[in-house]
Amino acid sequence: MxxxxxxxxxxxxxxxxxxxxxxxxxxxxxxxxxxxxxxxxxxxxxxxxxxxxxxxxxxxxxxxxxxxxxxxxxxxxxxxxxxxxxxxxxxxxxxxxxxxxxxxxxxxxxxxxxxxxxxxxxxxxxxxxxxxxxxxxxxxxxxxxxxxxxxxxxxxxxxxxxxxxxxxxxxxxxxxxxxxxxxxxxxxxxxxxxxxxxxxxxxxxxxxxxxxxxxxxxxxxxxxxxxxxxxxxxxxxxxxxxxxxxxxxxxxxxxxxxxxxxxxxxxxxxxxxxxxxxxxxxxxxxxxLVPGSDDPRAKTITVVLEGVKRAGALLRLLTPLPPEPGPGAPAQGPRRSAEEFFHEVLDQTGDGYLDWPDLAAMARELAGRLDLDEPEETRLYRAFADWWRELQQALDADGDGRISKEEYAAAVPSLAGPALIRAAEVLFDAADTDGNQSIDEEEYRSLFRTGFRRDLRDTAGTGATYSRGAFVNDFVSFMTGRRRSGPYDPVLAQA
Known part of the structure; x- marks a missing residue:
């Protein structure tokens, strides 16, 4: 040197x-x-x-x-x-x-x-x-x-x-x-x-x-x-x-x-x-790796971690852990508080505010998951930019160009506006690589890196599918209902 x-x-x-x-x-x-x-x-x-x-x-x-x-x-x-x-x-x-x-x-x-x-x-x-x-x-x-x-x-x-x-x-x-x-x-x-x-x-x-x-x-x-x-x-x-x-x-x-x-x-x-x-x-x-996914390593690690948790609970004389949900349990989990949702999902940059870089980070992660190229990548960014403008107009009470967690919590907003629904539809189109208006197991795994979790079948009964309406409903529900979600939490909430 x-x-x-x-x-x-x-x-x-x-x-x-x-x-x-x-x-x-x-x-x-x-x-x-x-x-x-x-x-x-x-x-x-x-x-x-x-x-x-x-x-x-x-x-x-x-x-x-x-x-x-x-x-x-x-x-x-x-x-x-x-x-x-x-x-x-x-x-x-x-x-x-x-x-x-x-x-x-x-x-x-x-x-x-x-x-x-x-x-x-x-x-x-x-x-x-x-x-x-x-x-x-x-x-x-x-x-x-x-x-x-x-x-x-x-x-x-x-x-x-x-x-x-x-x-x-x-x-x-x-x-x-x-x-x-x-x-x-x-x-x-x-x-x-x-x-x-x-x-x-x-x-x-x-x-x-x-x-x-x-x-x-x-x-x-x-x-x-x-x-x-x-x-x-x-x-x-x-x-x-x-x-x-x-x-x-x-x-x-x-x-x-x-x-x-x-x-x-x-x-x-x-x-x-x-x-x-x-x-x-x-x-x-x-x-x-997300515990609970269909990766064989995740299943092994989940068993080990659950054993460690239960052993710790026994040693500390704590109450027994709640039973594991069965295979038919819904993907949507318990509700988050407004503050938790803001911190874990909306504030992607961790600066305590919601603004365009946070939504851009969401679009960037989703585009990366799907390995998008042009023009699909730009379409996704534009959809999230439109959603940001919708959020800013509805929630930015003091007009400083960003949304604080206090502004978000005080408004108790219903965020399911047209721009968010459009963003969900653009994301569906990006995930639906074969354009057949449904997401199959491989397309689902590309986005969520986990096994297919929905109990849906196509009309011919040949395989599990995820319709446009169900996808848009789940995405909008996650982004507005503040519910924890097996598929979406690993994408947008976890570290």
């Missing part, structure tokens, strides 16, 4: 000249690190450096679901990175187009009226720079620094990623020698102690919600988080560039450097496990 070391940049130059495309497949450096457990620590570190950039920090605060739904954000980000570095050029190009559409919808101004735009190529270059530098630092901290050739190859891959997005060369330096100078200059002159950075370091670790897999065990999760959270925070802070730590006023914790190096080294030992024992994509899927 020495900025004065020789850095010919041959890999990047070759990529720029079109002589040899950097490997995106199984031989890429990215693929090598994506299943390395140390990469989890490196990605946390990179996220902090991104959040310290004023534009990125403002975009995260105003548009991201990383506070309220961090596990969803983790899974979606990892899936996107896998697609970007897929061996199939078609998969890479389709994901790049999707990312560009997503970024084009993220812009605004921060609390100091400074504009931000997720399509700004210099901002996107900094995101890539943090990923690259954190991966290099990960190897250095664990006592296995990358060779010059490995750093060159990895850098060429990330340059190719920016080129895939259509960004012109020059926003990320052409050579590694220039990169280290650029990185040091950014750290010294551009980064700030932003609100987003403080949330990541001091809020997210302390209040990280349980992943869906452990959502039913809040006491166990809280106990583990209280132990692991401060350690992760200390490791992350101690691994940041020293100059930035001083400027941002981040605390110097005695022994944290040693703990950080020990953590990186210990996690790196997992790479010596036999092939197939540790796969990041499978771990991310497991954390996102």
């Amino acid at each position: 020495d900025p004065d070391s020789p850095s010919p940049g041959e890999g990047a130059a070759a990529a720029a000249d079109g002589v040899e495309e950097p490997s995106f497949g199984p031989d890429s450096q990215f693929r090598r690190f994506s299943n390395d457990p140390r990469w989890a620590l490196a990605m946390i570190r990179a996220t902090v450096l991104e959040a310290a950039h004023p534009q990125i920090g403002a975009a995260l605060i105003g548009n991201s679901t990383f506070v309220a739904h961090p596990w969803r954000r983790l899974r979606n980000t990892f899936l996107s990175m896998q697609r970007v570095f897929d061996a199939d050029a078609g998969v890479r190009e389709r994901e790049a187009a999707r990312l560009n559409r997503l970024h084009a919808r993220i812009n605004g101004a921060d609390a100091r009226e400074r504009p931000y735009d997720a399509m700004d190529p210099s901002v996107r270059a900094w995101v890539v720079a943090t990923l690259y530098e954190s991966t290099v630092s990960m190897c250095r901290l664990s006592g296995q620094p990358l060779t010059q050739a490995e750093m060159e190859q990895l850098y060429a891959e990330y340059q190719a990623f920016l080129a895939l997005l259509g960004d012109e060369a020059g926003h990320l330096p052409a050579t590694l020698r220039e990169f280290w100078q650029y990185f040091d200059r950014m750290v010294a002159q551009e980064l700030e102690n932003t609100e987003a950075l403080r949330i990541v370091l001091y809020g997210l670790f302390d209040h990280l919600p349980a992943p869906p897999l452990l959502d039913g065990m809040p006491t166990l999760w809280a106990a583990g988080r209280s132990l692991v959270g401060p350690v992760l925070g200390a490791i992350t802070v101690s691994s940041l560039p020293e100059g930035f730590r001083r400027r941002a006023g981040l605390p110097e914790i005695p022994g944290a450097q040693t703990v950080a190096q020990g953590a990186y080294l210990a996690m790196g030992m997992a790479r010596f496990l036999p092939d197939g024992w540790l796969k990041t994509d499978e771990l991310v899927d497991l954390l996102s």
Whole structure:
């Protein structure tokens, strides 16, 4: 990582000249690190450096679901990175187009009226720079620094990623020698102690919600988080560039450097496990698994978790757990309070208000579930935008452009207006991929990632189906009746 070391940049130059495309497949450096457990620590570190950039920090605060739904954000980000570095050029190009559409919808101004735009190529270059530098630092901290050739190859891959997005060369330096100078200059002159950075370091670790897999065990999760959270925070802070730590006023914790190096080294030992024992994509899927779904792993885990709960209840001499609902139980659950519904469903960004970024986050998640392309994706966003205008007109009592939970609760609204019904119909059309005006089991599973839960049959009796009317009624009922829902809670409510 020495900025004065020789850095010919041959890999990047070759990529720029079109002589040899950097490997995106199984031989890429990215693929090598994506299943390395140390990469989890490196990605946390990179996220902090991104959040310290004023534009990125403002975009995260105003548009991201990383506070309220961090596990969803983790899974979606990892899936996107896998697609970007897929061996199939078609998969890479389709994901790049999707990312560009997503970024084009993220812009605004921060609390100091400074504009931000997720399509700004210099901002996107900094995101890539943090990923690259954190991966290099990960190897250095664990006592296995990358060779010059490995750093060159990895850098060429990330340059190719920016080129895939259509960004012109020059926003990320052409050579590694220039990169280290650029990185040091950014750290010294551009980064700030932003609100987003403080949330990541001091809020997210302390209040990280349980992943869906452990959502039913809040006491166990809280106990583990209280132990692991401060350690992760200390490791992350101690691994940041020293100059930035001083400027941002981040605390110097005695022994944290040693703990950080020990953590990186210990996690790196997992790479010596036999092939197939540790796969990041499978771990991310497991954390996102919803107990009660038709995934065989979910059924096994549900049995284990229920056993743990019942054993705990017995030990604490608590009353027995209520009986499990039978297979014919309705999907709709008990009602939420208005405050719970606002916090768990409507306020997707976790800032305490309902505004357009919250509904945009819903549209983004639903579009991702269905893997929509144009023009279906834009139709879904437009439907949710119309719904936001309907909500704003009905509930924004003080005219500040957003809806507080007090405004929402005081109005006790009936939200089933024409725009919400239209949004439900657009979502149905997107899910009904074969256009036969009913959703079959495969289409249902694409949206909800769970087994078909409705006791409906088509007129021929050949299989379970979900009609347009039933779908629209269930979606509108969930969004207005504040009832917990087996299908919709994992999509819009869970972390």
